[in-house]
Amino acid sequence: MAKDPAFLFYSDSFLAGVTDLTMEERGKYITLLCLQHQKGHLSEKLIKLSVGNAGADVRAKFRQDSAGLWYNARLELEIEKRKNFSQSQSERASDGWKTRKSKNAGALPSINKDIIEIELKEALSEILISNLKPLYNHLD
Numbered sequence: 819m820a821k822d823p824a825f826l827f828y829s830d831s832f833l834a835g836v837t838d839l840t841m842e843e844r845g846k847y848i849t850l851l852c853l854q855h856q857k858g859h860l861s862e863k864l865i866k867l868s869v870g871n872a873g874a875d876v877r878a879k880f881r882q883d884s885a886g887l888w889y890n891a892r893l894e895l896e897i898e899k900r901k902n903f904s905q906s907q908s909e910r911a912s913d914g915w916k917t918r919k920s921k922n923a924g925a926l927p928s929i930n931k932d933i934i935e936i937e938l939k940e941a942l943s944e945i946l947i948s949n950l951k952p953l954y955n956h957l958d
Contacts, residue, residue, distance in 0.1 A: 846876050859887035
């Protein structure tokens with residue numbers, strides 16, 4: 819399955835969670851969230867290259883995993899929830915398709931519209947000829 823290009827963003831939670839951050843820190847924080855979504859847990863090097871010095875208040879929004887990489891726990895949870903939901907929807911669609919396909923197993927195959935049109939024209943031609951023939955019998 820392709821990488822999900824989006825994650826749910828709860829603006830009320832975000833704003834409540836950044837009241838103690840300056841605008842510059844907020845920019846660094848949202849940048850790091852986006853990077854985590856795109857690349858996974860973040861190394862010190864990636865953080866420094868991306869936002870420069872992520873101060874203590876920004877870092878407080880992240881945890882370190884056993885490998886020393888940084889991640890935001892809430893974003894991790896939201897990514898996993900969205901992945902699970904997407905997977906369940908895909909499975910439901912697949913199951914629905916299988917059910918519809920099995921119900922239609924005995925149905926007649928679909929007929930090409932061009933074939934129907936040709937057969938209809940031939941039938942109409944025969945009807946027209948059979949109706950007009952008596953009118954011109956005396957010419958034979």
